[in-house]
Amino acid sequence: MNYTEAKDKFIQTWGSLGTLWGINKAMAQIHALLLISPEPLSMEDVMEELHISRGNTSMNLRQLIDWGIVYKTSKAGERKEYFASEKDVHELTKQIARERSRREIQPTLKILKEVSSIDEDGSAKTKELIKQTKALHELAETADSIMNRLVNQESNWITKTFMKLIK
Amino acid sequence: MNYTEAKDKFIQTWGSLGTLWGINKAMAQIHALLLISPEPLSMEDVMEELHISRGNTSMNLRQLIDWGIVYKTSKAGERKEYFASEKDVHELTKQIARERSRREIQPTLKILKEVSSIDEDGSAKTKELIKQTKALHELAETADSIMNRLVNQESNWITKTFMKLIK
DNA sequence: TTAAACTTTCAAAAATTATTGAAAGTTTAT
DNA sequence: ATAAACTTTCAATAATTTTTGAAAGTTTAA
Numbered sequence: 001m002n003y004t005e006a007k008d009k010f011i012q013t014w015g016s017l018g019t020l021w022g023i024n025k026a027m028a029q030i031h032a033l034l035l036i037s038p039e040p041l042s043m044e045d046v047m048e049e050l051h052i053s054r055g056n057t058s059m060n061l062r063q064l065i066d067w068g069i070v071y072k073t074s075k076a077g078e079r080k081e082y083f084a085s086e087k088d089v090h091e092l093t094k095q096i097a098r099e100r101s102r103r104e105i106q107p108t109l110k111i112l113k114e115v116s117s118i119d120e121d122g123s124a125k126t127k128e129l130i131k132q133t134k135a136l137h138e139l140a141e142t143a144d145s146i147m148n149r150l151v152n153q154e155s156n157w158i159t160k161t162f163m164k165l166i167k
Numbered sequence: 168m169n170y171t172e173a174k175d176k177f178i179q180t181w182g183s184l185g186t187l188w189g190i191n192k193a194m195a196q197i198h199a200l201l202l203i204s205p206e207p208l209s210m211e212d213v214m215e216e217l218h219i220s221r222g223n224t225s226m227n228l229r230q231l232i233d234w235g236i237v238y239k240t241s242k243a244g245e246r247k248e249y250f251a252s253e254k255d256v257h258e259l260t261k262q263i264a265r266e267r268s269r270r271e272i273q274p275t276l277k278i279l280k281e282v283s284s285i286d287e288d289g290s291a292k293t294k295e296l297i298k299q300t301k302a303l304h305e306l307a308e309t310a311d312s313i314m315n316r317l318v319n320q321e322s323n324w325i326t327k328t329f330m331k332l333i334k
Numbered sequence: 335t336t337a338a339a340c341t342t343t344c345a346a347a348a349a350t351t352a353t354t355g356a357a358a359g360t361t362t363a364t
Numbered sequence: 365a366t367a368a369a370c371t372t373t374c375a376a377t378a379a380t381t382t383t384t385g386a387a388a389g390t391t392t393a394a
């Protein structure tokens with residue numbers, strides 16, 4: 001496998017993996033491309049490399065920036081903007097954890113709280129609803145704590161800590 | 168909020184959350200419904216409760232069974248099959264971790280290995296590709312170890328262990 | 335063996351999501 | 365102030381994914 005094959009395979013794989021996790025293909029592929037690019041890329045560069053339109057590129061770059069994992073940079077004397085990915089995979093993990101917590105876990109916790117707080121009326125179905133949503137609430141809270149922990153630690157904490165647990 | 172409102176809200180929320188994580192809405196909703204149902208439900212029950220077609224119900228129940236989080240049961244003297252969810256949220260977590268590891272992490276690891284093993288040719292782009300895919304490989308391996316750990320421990324390990332980390 | 339009760343399959347339709355591209359918007363240099 | 369260089373927006377279109385429903389398949393009882 002040569003460089004080009006490897007690069008394409010990586011971008012392709014990252015794209016499908018993204019899809020599997022609810023991230024659109026273009027967004028995942030742009031991210032993959034920036035992650036392995038030694039230099040920041042312009043919008044033109046991204047469009048050419050991935051064969052996607054200007055509009056698509058613009059929107060997905062924006063989303064990546066919103067997620068806090070891609071940055072805008074500019075080259076001295078150039079008008080265009082250049083884009084670079086966060087390169088440290090631990091930083092990346094932290095940032096994604098932070099965002100998923102904020103966007104998904106927090107709102108879910110709120111709803112699980114509401115649902116599990118309905119009045120107990122003695123019926124089996126109400127009991128079960130309360131019991132299960134409480135259990136999920138507890139689980140989600142634990143997951144959230146872990147994520148917040150990750151977010152507030154230095155990069156290598158993740159690996160170090162888990163390695164201790166694993167061996 | 169009464170029982171019916173709470174139930175609908177929970178099913179609705181679980182459905183959207185599923186969508187966000189690449190799980191189709193019907194599948195997530197069927198799972199939610201079974202999770203809070205004190206009794207196993209027939210296909211008819213599920214169809215009526217969620218207003219989805221027979222075909223859709225059948226296919227998604229099958230997928231849930233493939234994921235190992237829903238079981239078929241039968242009632243004595245009855246022809247129909249009944250379906251029940253795994254109720255223990257820790258078991259559920261373990262089973263989902265097991266499947267995601269098998270279906271997603273393992274294949275990704277394999278490709279990251281291949282890609283990161285291309286010949287170093289001294290160019291900056293090859294260097295970066297190798298460096299970043301190696302880093303991702305290491306990260307994915309760590310994630311996989313954690314998941315395997317989860318899978319092989321008793322239900323409460325998750326909470327207990329993480330609680331120690333968190334406080 | 336037949337038929338009723340039930341489940342699965344799958345091609346077609348519907349719904350959703352992603353993508354395009356051109357017009358509108360913005361920024362910067364002169 | 366103008367225009368070139370560049371980016372963003374968004375309505376239209378395309379692609380993908382989900383859902384339907386009826387036919388085919390299966391199982392069980394008699």
